[in-house]
Amino acid sequence: MDRSQGRKSRTETELDAVMTDDSAETAIGHRGLQLEETLSFEQGSPDRCGVDLPDPPKTGNRLGGLARKEAIGLPGLSEPQVVRHFTRLSQKNYGIDSGFYPLGSCTMKHNPRLNERMARLPGFADLHPLQPESTVQGALELIDTLAHWLKTLTGLPAVALSPAAGAHGELCGMMAIRAALEARGDSREVVLVPESAHGTNPATAAMCGYRVETIAADDGGRVDVAAFRERMGPDVAALMLTNPNTCGLFERDIIEIAEILHAGGGLFYCDGANFNAIVGRVRPADLGIDAMHINLHKTFSTPHGGGGPGAGPVAFSEALAPFVPLPYVVHDRDGYRLVEHADDASGTPFGRLKAFHGQMGMFTRALSYMMSHGADGLRQVAEDAVLNANYLLARLSPTVTPAFPGTCMHECLFDDRFLKGTGVSTLDFAKALIDEGFHPMTMYFPLVVHGALLMEPTETESKATLDLFVEAVESLAERARAGEVAYFQGAPRFTPRGRLDETAAARRPVLRWKEPESAEEAA
Amino acid sequence: MSALRFTKDHEWIRVDGDTGTVGISDYAQEQLGDIVFVDLPDVGKSLAKGDEAAVVESVKAASEIYAPVNGEVAEVNQALADEPAKVNTDPMGEGWFLKMKIADAAELDELMDEAAYDAYLESLR
Numbered sequence: 001m002d003r004s005q006g007r008k009s010r011t012e013t014e015l016d017a018v019m020t021d022d023s024a025e026t027a028i029g030h031r032g033l034q035l036e037e038t039l040s041f042e043q044g045s046p047d048r049c050g051v052d053l054p055d056p057p058k059t060g061n062r063l064g065g066l067a068r069k070e071a072i073g074l075p076g077l078s079e080p081q082v083v084r085h086f087t088r089l090s091q092k093n094y095g096i097d098s099g100f101y102p103l104g105s106c107t108m109k110h111n112p113r114l115n116e117r118m119a120r121l122p123g124f125a126d127l128h129p130l131q132p133e134s135t136v137q138g139a140l141e142l143i144d145t146l147a148h149w150l151k152t153l154t155g156l157p158a159v160a161l162s163p164a165a166g167a168h169g170e171l172c173g174m175m176a177i178r179a180a181l182e183a184r185g186d187s188r189e190v191v192l193v194p195e196s197a198h199g200t201n202p203a204t205a206a207m208c209g210y211r212v213e214t215i216a217a218d219d220g221g222r223v224d225v226a227a228f229r230e231r232m233g234p235d236v237a238a239l240m241l242t243n244p245n246t247c248g249l250f251e252r253d254i255i256e257i258a259e260i261l262h263a264g265g266g267l268f269y270c271d272g273a274n275f276n277a278i279v280g281r282v283r284p285a286d287l288g289i290d291a292m293h294i295n296l297h298k299t300f301s302t303p304h305g306g307g308g309p310g311a312g313p314v315a316f317s318e319a320l321a322p323f324v325p326l327p328y329v330v331h332d333r334d335g336y337r338l339v340e341h342a343d344d345a346s347g348t349p350f351g352r353l354k355a356f357h358g359q360m361g362m363f364t365r366a367l368s369y370m371m372s373h374g375a376d377g378l379r380q381v382a383e384d385a386v387l388n389a390n391y392l393l394a395r396l397s398p399t400v401t402p403a404f405p406g407t408c409m410h411e412c413l414f415d416d417r418f419l420k421g422t423g424v425s426t427l428d429f430a431k432a433l434i435d436e437g438f439h440p441m442t443m444y445f446p447l448v449v450h451g452a453l454l455m456e457p458t459e460t461e462s463k464a465t466l467d468l469f470v471e472a473v474e475s476l477a478e479r480a481r482a483g484e485v486a487y488f489q490g491a492p493r494f495t496p497r498g499r500l501d502e503t504a505a506a507r508r509p510v511l512r513w514k515e516p517e518s519a520e521e522a523a
Numbered sequence: 524m525s526a527l528r529f530t531k532d533h534e535w536i537r538v539d540g541d542t543g544t545v546g547i548s549d550y551a552q553e554q555l556g557d558i559v560f561v562d563l564p565d566v567g568k569s570l571a572k573g574d575e576a577a578v579v580e581s582v583k584a585a586s587e588i589y590a591p592v593n594g595e596v597a598e599v600n601q602a603l604a605d606e607p608a609k610v611n612t613d614p615m616g617e618g619w620f621l622k623m624k625i626a627d628a629a630e631l632d633e634l635m636d637e638a639a640y641d642a643y644l645e646s647l648r
Contacts, residue, residue: 506582
C-alpha cells in the first residue's frame with residue numbers, strides 16, 4: 001500500500017524527543033533543513049550584486065529636476081541567494097503536487113504534465129496576439145476545436161472563450177442575460193440566488209446592477225421549489241444556480257425549476273464550478289440552462305492560480321447566442337478567422353471582456369486534457385470523482401456527522417455535531433489535519449451547515465490515499481472525543497509557523513514591509 | 524420605557540421612546556466568531572423591515588444585519604470602525620450598530636421578547 005504521504009520519517013520516540021526537548025535548540029535557531037526565511041530586502045546588502053554592469057558612459061544629465069535623489073531600494077543579492085530564497089519559499093508551499101488537497105468546491109485535481117508539454121509548443125506559446133491571422137491558423141483551429149468540445153459537452157450552441165476566470169465568466173453570462181432582456185425591452189430588476197450559492201454569484205448579479213434575493217434551501221439541502229415558485233414573478237431577470245450545488249447534492253428538480261423560470265420570462269444561469277461531477281454524463285442544455293461558465297482550472301485540469309492567467313469560458317443557449325461577446329473564431333473554406341468587430345458579427349454582441357482573445361496557454365492545456373481523455377475518459381472522470389467522494393462519505397459517516405442523508409456527488413459535506421461537547425471547533429480540527437500532512441478541507445462553507453467541513457477528493461486520488469486520510473480523520477475524531485482540546489488548540493505544530501492569529505491579521509493587517517527598527521524586533 | 528426585542532435573525536432592538544438601538548445577540552457574535560469589519564449605513568437612510576442595515580465580517584463569513592422594523596437611521600456606532608471587536612466583547616452594550624427612528628411602534632409587537640428569544644435559541648441547539 002502506498003503510504004508515502006503518511007509514512008513517518010522518524011520513529012515516534014525520536015520525533016517526540018525533538019519536539020519536546022528544549023536542549024535540542026541549535027546555535028543559530030535553524031532546525032536542520034528547516035531554515036528561517038527572511039524577506040529579500042532583509043537579506044540584501046549594498047555591497048552585493050548578482051550582475052556585473054559596465055560603468056555608464058560619461059554623458060550629461062538630461063533629467064533635470066526629475067533625477068532620483070534617494071536610493072532605488074532594490075536589495076543587493078547574489079544569484080545563489082536569490083535562487084535559494086525562492087527555492088526555500090517554494091518548499092514551504094503546499095500544492096496538489098505535494099499531496100492530497102481535499103479542498104471542497106475547488107476541484108484540486110492533478111495537472112497532467114502532458115498539458116504542460118503541449119502548452120510549451122512554440123506554435124502556441126510564442127505567438128503575438130496581433131500576428132496576422134494567416135500565420136496563426138493552427139492556434140485559431142485549437143481555439144475553435146476547444147469551443148467545439150465545450151459546446152458538445154454542454155449541449156449549448158455558443159461559447160465565449162475570452163473570460164479570464166470563473167467569476168469573470170459569471171459576469172460575462174449575466175451581461176449577456178442583461179443584453180438579451182434589454183433587447184426585448186424588458187427591465188427586470190431581481191436575480192434569485194439559492195442560500196447555498198457560491199459567494200461570487202450574488203456579487204456578480206449586484207455588479208450587473210441587479211437586486212439579489214435569496215431562495216431558501218429545503219431540509220435536504222436543495223433549492224426549495226415551492227419557495228422558488230412562490231417568488232418567481234415578472235420582476236425576476238434570472239436565477240443563478242450551481243448544480244451539483246455546494247452541499248455536493250444534485251438539484252433533482254432542476255428541470256422543473258427551469259420550466260417555472262422560463263414560463264415566467266426569466267433566464268437561467270448555472271454556475272459551472274461543479275461541472276467535474278457531471279461532465280460527460282449530463283449536458284447542461286438538457287437541464288434548461290441558458291448560460292454556464294466552465295472553470296478550465298477545475299474540470300479541465302489547468303493549474304489553479306499561481307498568479308498566471310486563468311480561463312472561464314461561458315456556454316450559451318440559443319436565446320443568448322446572439323449576444324456572445326467579441327472576439328470569436330469562425331471557420332469557412334478560407335480557413336479560420338477572428339470576428340473582432342460588431343459590424344462583422346452575425347448577432348449583436350454585448351461587447352468585449354478582454355483586450356485580446358483569451359488565455360492561449362489555458363486553452364492548450366484544457367484541450368490537451370480533453371483529447372487525451374476522450375469522451376469516454378471524461379465520462380470516467382465524473383464517475384470516479386463521484387465514486388471517490390462517496391467512498392469518503394461512506395467511510396467517514398460513522399465518525400464524522402454527514403450534513404444530509406443519502407449519497408453525494410463529487411464532494412461530501414459534514415457538520416460539526418460530532419465535535420459537540422468536545423471543546424474542539426471545526427477550525428481546530430482543520431489545523432490538526434495540517435500536522436497529519438494533508439491540506440485541510442473547506443470549512444465553514446456552505447453557510448447553511450453549522451461548522452461545515454466540505455471535502456472534495458477528485459478522481460485523482462487512489463483508494464490508498466483516501467484510506468490514509470480516513471485514518472487521519474478518524475484518529476483525530478478519537479482524540480477530540482478523548483478530550484484532548486489542548487492538542488487541537490496547539491495545532492499545527494509541524495509547520496514553519498504555528499497557529500497564526502487570523503483575527504489580528506484581518507483587524508490590523510500589515511501590508512507594507514518596514515525596516516525592522518531594532519535587533520529585538522528583527523529577531 | 525425601554526423594551527428589548529429580538530428577531531429570528533438574531534438582531535436585537537432596545538427601544539427608548541421613538542428611537543431603537545440595534546445590535547446582534549450574544550448568540551450571533553458567538554456563531555460568527557471574531558469580527559474583523561463592520562460596514563455601517565449612512566445616517567438618514569430609510570430602511571424597511573428586513574432590509575440590509577449593516578454588514579458584518581468575521582474570520583468565518585460575511586453576514587448582513589437586517590433592520591428589525593421600518594425606520595430611518597439616526598446614528599451609527601463609529602467606534603466599531605476601529606474596534607469591531609466590541610461586537611464580540613459587549614454585543615448587547617458597546618457593540619451596538621445603529622440607532623433608528625422607529626416608524627411604527629406597533630411593529631415591535633411582532634418581535635420576540637427576551638424570554639421568547641431564549642426559548643427560540645433553545646430550539647436551535
